[in-house]
Amino acid sequence: MSTAMVRVVGAVLVIGGGIAGIQAALEVADQGFKVYLVERSGSIGGVMARLDKTFPTNDCSMCIESPKMVEVGRHPNISVIPNGEVISVSGREGRFTVRIVRRNLYVDDRACVGxxxxxxxxxxxxxPSEHEFMIGGRKAIYIPFPQAVPLVAKIDTDHCIGCRFCEAACERDAIDYFRGDIEEELEVGSIIVASGIEPFDPSAIPEYGYGLLENVITAPQYERLLSPAGPTEGRILRPSDGKVPEKVAWIQCVGSRDDEYPCCSSVCCMYATKEAMATSGERYIFYIDLRSYGKAFEIFYREAKKIGVRYIRGRPGIILQDRDKNPIIRFEDTDTGEVSELKVDLVVLSVGLRPSATNPGLSRVLGISLNEYGFFNPKDLLHPLETDREGIYICGSATGPKDIPDSVTEATGAATRAILPIIQARGREIPRKARIKERVVSPGDPPRVGVFVCSCGVNIGGVLDVKGLVEYAKTLPGVVFAREETFACSDDVQSRIKDSIIIYDLNRVVVAACTPRTHEPLFQRTCEEVGLNPYLFEMANIREHCSWVHMHDRELAQRKAEDIIRMAVSKVRLARPGHRIKMPVEKRALVLGAGVSGMRAALDIADAGIEVYLVERESEPGGILRRIQKLHDGTMVSDFLPDLIKAVKSHPKIHLMTGCTVKEVNGFVGGFKVRIEGKENEEVDVGACIVATGIRELEPHGYYRYGEDPRVVTQSEFEELIERGERWGRVVMIQCVGSRNHERPYCSRICCINAIKNAITIMRDNPEGEVYILYQDIMTYAKWEYLYREAMELGVIFIRYSPEKPPVVGDNLRVEVYDTLLGEELQIEPDLVVLSAAMIPSEGADEVARIFKLPVYQDGFLLEAHVKLRPLDTAFDGVFICGGAHYPKLISEAIAQGSGAAARACSILSRDEIETGGITSVVDEEVCIGCGLCDLCQFNALEIREKPQGRKAYINPVACKGCGCCQAACPVGAIRELNFTSRQIEAMIRESFNAEEAQEA
Incomplete structure (x- = not known):
């Protein structure tokens, strides 16, 4: 029976409240569906909420996740169910009945205010506190962490002694020892599993001494030491004596890539590098293969080496300690062959990531299978977000350890997959919520400014006198209220800000905290929720602009923080309410590029009932897959690519345009005009665009006699030879050809897996043959480590070379290579040399970037809006990226990104209208002289129009991004940008100069 024959439920259950669960919930809810987000602990946030920084940008982890957590908590379409467990699931896709139990609810979440x-x-x-990975403390009644969502106390019933002191102390009667567990039943149409990961417990490896040697800790524990909100307020202290360590060593692959768990945990190399970069003194990282396979990872690794982080290739055998409890690491340096000892002050074990302990139980309840490692099984390589039960989807680390952007991407894609079967029920389960009427703030009303100064744990408070800043703010003109907050972005502070706006009749708000780039929308929404226009809000960045850069001169930092707050108050006093403009949405999409990622995106959008123009410059769709014979799991491309292409060509909502290119794009989100050239020129109107222009293999002329000797080929050319049935006695493969060098300082991610796949193929066909793979580091991340092991078992010989001394291919095809493991120069005379050439942006990608006005990263691939939390968005609203346009990736990853980009596009295309930003420029036509000097707009928002009174500038408020270039260029002051007026800027400058004069006096 199909879902069309039953009443489909327009609600989705999301299991797991880590970053993947958060992202999935928001994507589903934003598209008009009810979401139940079940989290087994007391708060959403997952592992990301326990990190200090994130690589490769070193963003504060909690600072970028907290606004999303608050957004989930306040979203009208999302119900967060903490302390929850799914105990049964019945029914089928479109209409599941789910029973949930909420455990140990001895605190009433309706009464508790945190x-x-x-x-x-x-x-x-x-x-010991679980949030602090057992190195900090908590009570038997506790809140997981200050920014928890929901912010409700929890009682640890396993350790509570029933004294009931807390019950007597609670002023709101929120504690009730007779409540216990609560069961409830939900009806949902789809289920998304985002159960997350857990760090490995290294006490199972006694030779490393964890739990026995005081100064041996895990990397997650080190994260909490680094965190300003951690138990030591960001100071790295040795557990044994509280001293600051001068020598710290990290040991990689602890609990992964071994016989018990032959899987790579994907992120350990980079999180160790990140931690080392945040540490002063001598730093050592012991590693097997440095896996810098992700976007910007290799550059991050190189920066670490530049600042003195020393990488030692080798896995230590044992850790001892001296009388002063200094760890002594005994190891073999496999680059030199020497057995050595290194005495350090602290050892950090980079522990592997294991599946959630809830997975076996969830597997039984949901009726979906686990793989041999304990993670959930995707349906197959081509359906990475689907399970073997229809209507149940998986994402993030539920399927295996992965980085944050990969988790966010998969969660976004899983949202698309979960919505499609219930698309006809959009909005059916959504409660109606009346919008609060906006307060009228007239130009003549005296400013009543409230200032909230965040200490951000010790990020700000560790350098600045926050109480002093609050008292200073109270003296500023127009300020009627000021207060210190520990974490201004937390849910409880948002409530306090709203209360303060009402109680003190505030008509302007300033938050002195961190970057507006991630936090301004959060505070603007907070103001809106109590009827205050969001453009009467201003942020003063006293962290990035002050405490972080002046931590060694506190007096200077304090003066500068006062300046920043005073200037913000001066600006907001002159602010005027702004209003977003509503515009209709053109319910069509453009997908540029018909590789596997673009085709997946087009199909998902079309299946949602939206028309798609799929533009491909080649004569046939398929992209780079047309040059590949077999995938790394053994799937033949011929078994699925023709069917995928047929699905695209036959879909009534998809217009496939091959042999075509996009020549011009004008307009804005919701209303783009795209000019397409090809067999027939056409102009189409679309509401969102997806760039999926793919990748291509570098033609490595100038490397290893490629193009000079026909016996030197690339991996894709080699696959074609294999397909023709050719055989060789001896083959040499050379990795990192044209990548991980000065010209292309990035890893192409897929080359090692691709080379090993081909090596396995020829060794199976000819067991008597010889295959040599010459490599720098083997990048078989995640579960693909099994390919590496299989290749070695089949007899493939791996030879490590140094990038400072690469292999040489002679005139007679003799290969000379210095084996760093053996410490010997080797000579091989192969029948064929195969080059694993760099993956580079597709032909014409630079022109596409120019047409769409998209920034390009230094590796040549398109730059996302935010590397961690917005990996599919671009700087241009309504334009998204996926697949190889973003970065080289495996087919399953490209498919997940295609679905994710479709979800991002549908978040626009599913609406009848959208609201544009309120910070735009306007033209005073009485002053404008029509000179045209203002026509510098990079967003095509400005044009010069002929009017009865002469030439006048016109600015399209929908296309305008508020950059201010036109205002700065206007010679007569005819252009004004809302809330960035010349009067406001002059007031800020005047206040700054007055402060300097007062200081001098």
């Missing part, structure tokens, strides 16, 4: 200081202060039980 004032943990009262109840926890009277609790006599001290326990």
């Amino acid at each position: 004032c943990i200081d009262i109840c926890a202060s009277v609790c006599p039980i001290e326990l």
